[in-house]
Amino acid sequence: MxxxxxxxxxxxxxxxxxxxxxxxxxxxxxxxxxxxxxxxxxxxxxxxxxxxxxxxxxxxxxxxxxxxxxxxxxxxxxxxxxxxxxxxxxxxxxxxxxxxxxxxxxxxxxxxxxxxxxxxxxxxxxxxxxxxxxxxxxxxxxxxxxxxxxxxxxxxxxxxxxxxxxxxxxxxxxxVATPLKEKAAKGKLDDKGAIITLGYALNPDGSMHPILVERLETTLAMAKANPDALIVLTGGVPMNHKTEGKLMADWLIEKGISKDRIIEENYATSTVDNALFSSYALALHHIKHATIISSASHVRRGQTLFEIASWQTGPQNITFDTVSYPDKPLKELTTPNDDELLGIYRDALRTYGMxxxxxxxxxxx
CATH class of the missing domain: 1.25.40.10 (Tetratricopeptide repeat domain)
Structure with a gap:
């Protein structure tokens, strides 16, 4: 039975x-x-x-x-x-x-x-x-x-x-209502400032994708214009035993940026991880303002997640802005499309802890 x-x-x-x-x-x-x-x-x-x-x-x-x-x-x-x-x-x-x-x-x-x-x-x-x-x-x-x-x-x-x-x-x-920009606002990184560059998937042979190199070119220009700013390089998806964070650091050091300014974050496998893992470095160094560098169609999601991550770790009064590498003409990205907005909301909830x-x-x- x-x-x-x-x-x-x-x-x-x-x-x-x-x-x-x-x-x-x-x-x-x-x-x-x-x-x-x-x-x-x-x-x-x-x-x-x-x-x-x-x-x-x-x-x-x-x-x-x-x-x-x-x-x-x-x-x-x-x-x-x-x-x-x-x-x-x-x-x-x-x-x-x-x-x-x-x-x-x-x-x-x-x-x-x-x-x-x-x-x-x-x-x-x-x-x-x-x-x-x-x-x-x-x-x-x-x-x-x-x-x-x-x-x-x-x-x-x-x-x-x-x-x-x-x-x-x-x-x-x-x-999403803030216009995208290709250059940083002057004076933002004068005191306790940081530049945060988000990684991009490496090529199968472990080399950097052109999109990542373009983000680094933008980072290099900002680093030279703001010699006291901390630089956080975040990305940890391994490819051929290499990570984005390490390759980005090596590239900047070869271009003359002091390694003492650089923090490598070699563990993030998503934008959510970028925000959660990097927020501790920002808190440790009492950063007051950070500029996030990524592709134009990605920076709004990045800023949203970094702001939410900072709610838990601090610094409580930190502010963020973004500088875009124009993977698409900025005029085409004035308003996020449904796919981008869906990604922003989805990852905002994930960063928040849901x-x-x-x-x-x-x-x-």
Missing amino acids: KSHLLALALSGALALTAAPYSFAANDATVQSSTDYSQFVTKRQVVDQLLNDAVTAFKSPARVSHAGFTAKMPSNMEIVTNRLLEAYQLEPYRTDLLISAANAQIYNKNADRAISLFQQALSVAPEDVDLHAYLAVWQRFKGNQAESDKHMATLAKLNPGKAADIELIFTTVDRI WSYRSYPLESR
Whole structure:
């Protein structure tokens, strides 16, 4: 009798792995070769589904576009579907729905993400993170009344978090409304100032991409014009046993910049990491103002994340501005497009501490 009931419990999960979730076989897609019928318990099926999600998430089949440097996995539909299959077996696991929704944010499908967040909210109507996510993504979609509704509920449940989300909105609005510039404002780095240069993925042979070299040319000019400014070089994705931070430092030193001015941050693998890891160096040196150098289509995201990171580490009165390497004509970037704005909001939440993936072993900012 017991084995009969277990078979019934698993039958729904096994059905979910059939045709509706099949994927075309190609090099850019991770295929599941798992036969779920070999597993005995529901827990084992869920664990394997989550392991399959991790495999898809970590697949090397990824793309990166100049300026928008976040690695965007091409297998997010598989990640989403595996998480939803697991949720069918464990419908109390709202973490699975939150992770699936955020996979859709990475897939640039905010509408489907909102639907999944709302589904999770029907299970946990007082979940503060769900109201925060829905406030953000409804705002992104232009549904201000819906965003306001979730903000009002969030303010009742957790006033502190509501204030933080409102501050994120204010910060993003101010930064996206600030015109991009190719040259630094004079006098900003006179006292306790820093130049922060964001890395860019290295070529397969470990050499620097031309976009990164252009960022360094901008850095060199600023470093010479501001001889007392600290220089933070952040980027740690290894390629051929080399990192962006180390190569950037070597390049500047060869051009005559003193190594005593340079801080190498060789561990960041994303813009979120750039901000979180570098903020400690800014705090240690009591920096009052920092200028962020990156590609024009990337600097607004960078500034947003550095400002949010500094809320926790300080210095509390630090200010930021940006200088852009024009990977595109600045006139074309006067207003961020939807992809850029989505990346700003997504990574703002991650920097703030709301992890995108929270379903072990798929756990990641």
